[in-house]
Amino acid sequence: MKIGIPRALLYYRYDLMWQVFFEELGAEVVISPPTTPAMLAEGSSRVVADTCLPTKVFLGHVLSLVGKCDYIFIPAIRSVTKDGYNCSKFLGLPDMTQAVIPESPPVLEIDIDVTRGQRQFYQAIYQLGKHFTWDPLRIRRASLLAWQAYQRYRELMSEQKLTLPRVIQRRGEVEGAVCWPVAAPVRATIALIGHPYLLYDEYVNHRLIYRLEQASNRVVTPEMLTMEELELAATRLVGKAYWAYEEEIVGAGGHYLQNGADGVIGVMSFGCGPDSLMMDVIQRQAARLKSIPFMSLTLEEHTAEAGIVTRLEAFTDMIHRRKKER
Numbered sequence: 276m277k278i279g280i281p282r283a284l285l286y287y288r289y290d291l292m293w294q295v296f297f298e299e300l301g302a303e304v305v306i307s308p309p310t311t312p313a314m315l316a317e318g319s320s321r322v323v324a325d326t327c328l329p330t331k332v333f334l335g336h337v338l339s340l341v342g343k344c345d346y347i348f349i350p351a352i353r354s355v356t357k358d359g360y361n362c363s364k365f366l367g368l369p370d371m372t373q374a375v376i377p378e379s380p381p382v383l384e385i386d387i388d389v390t391r392g393q394r395q396f397y398q399a400i401y402q403l404g405k406h407f408t409w410d411p412l413r414i415r416r417a418s419l420l421a422w423q424a425y426q427r428y429r430e431l432m433s434e435q436k437l438t439l440p441r442v443i444q445r446r447g448e449v450e451g452a453v454c455w456p457v458a459a460p461v462r463a464t465i466a467l468i469g470h471p472y473l474l475y476d477e478y479v480n481h482r483l484i485y486r487l488e489q490a491s492n493r494v495v496t497p498e499m500l501t502m503e504e505l506e507l508a509a510t511r512l513v514g515k516a517y518w519a520y521e522e523e524i525v526g527a528g529g530h531y532l533q534n535g536a537d538g539v540i541g542v543m544s545f546g547c548g549p550d551s552l553m554m555d556v557i558q559r560q561a562a563r564l565k566s567i568p569f570m571s572l573t574l575e576e577h578t579a580e581a582g583i584v585t586r587l588e589a590f591t592d593m594i595h596r597r598k599k600e601r
Contacts, residue, residue: 279344281336287471292425299417300407310478466531469542497527528557545575
């Protein structure tokens with residue numbers, strides 16, 4: 276059985292965990308190729324214009340998998356923390372995909388909502404595993420190995436301060452994970468805060484990490500911080516974030532504004548409500564501290580590469596001159 280996984284949205288957070296789970300159950304995992312202009316155009320043609328950019332990209336990746344797999348894995352992740360809920364696009368992603376892409380292979384979905392308790396969470400995993408085997412012990416073993424792989428992946432990023440492309444490269448996946456050497460010596464440390472599907476999709480962000488590293492900057496991201504560091508900084512700024520994953524953005528922004536960065540760049544997609552609120556919190560904190568420069572980048576399908584390059588050059592030049600004067 277071939278299971279297709281779109282290289283978009285939560286792929287950039289849980290890809291290794293999903294791959295290990297399905298492969299342990301005997302399935303072959305097929306991942307869509309890196310984002311292209313054609314993918315974005317095809318995904319955009321299936322939904323109304325007001326749909327957010329990450330969702331359009333996701334649908335384009337689903338279309339690229341049509342005819343290449345038996346099932347497409349699309350989880351409905353409602354909540355991953357006790358008091359936090361996910362953006363609506365994640366809740367209805369399986370239903371929306373089937374509605375706008377009727378030619379899609381059958382959708383393999385799982386409803387993740389930790390607020391319903393452990394029993395229902397484990398039942399959801401078992402229902403997903405039953406597509407491959409009726410042996411509950413085998414399903415349990417696959418889920419445990421998948422969780423351990425995810426934990427090792429997060430520890431590797433936080434302990435060795437690696438970006439996601441470098442982690443993928445270390446585990447042997449070359450396609451779509453081109454890794455460029457940082458020009459030496461490092462002139463400044465730039466923190467990028469935002470969702471992984473914006474920071475690591477090179478077509479969507481116009482090779483943001485590559486451009487910063489080639490300008491002799493070291494790039495740090497939210498994944499390089501431990502959960503304790505993120506929670507401490509987020510609590511200091513907003514208390515408890517309502518939306519899942521937004522706590523990491525706020526926590527990373529609050530941490531890097533006071534530790535380990537010469538400048539902070541906030542990356543968000545146009546029309547995203549949670550992002551616009553959380554990024555405003557960080558921007559206000561930066562204005563209060565007046566110690567670290569902060570710049571906000573908003574991405575959508577019409578964002579011009581030249582505009583991104585111009586803003587990055589101006590921002591990094593300002594930081595380099597500031598460091599030199601000090």
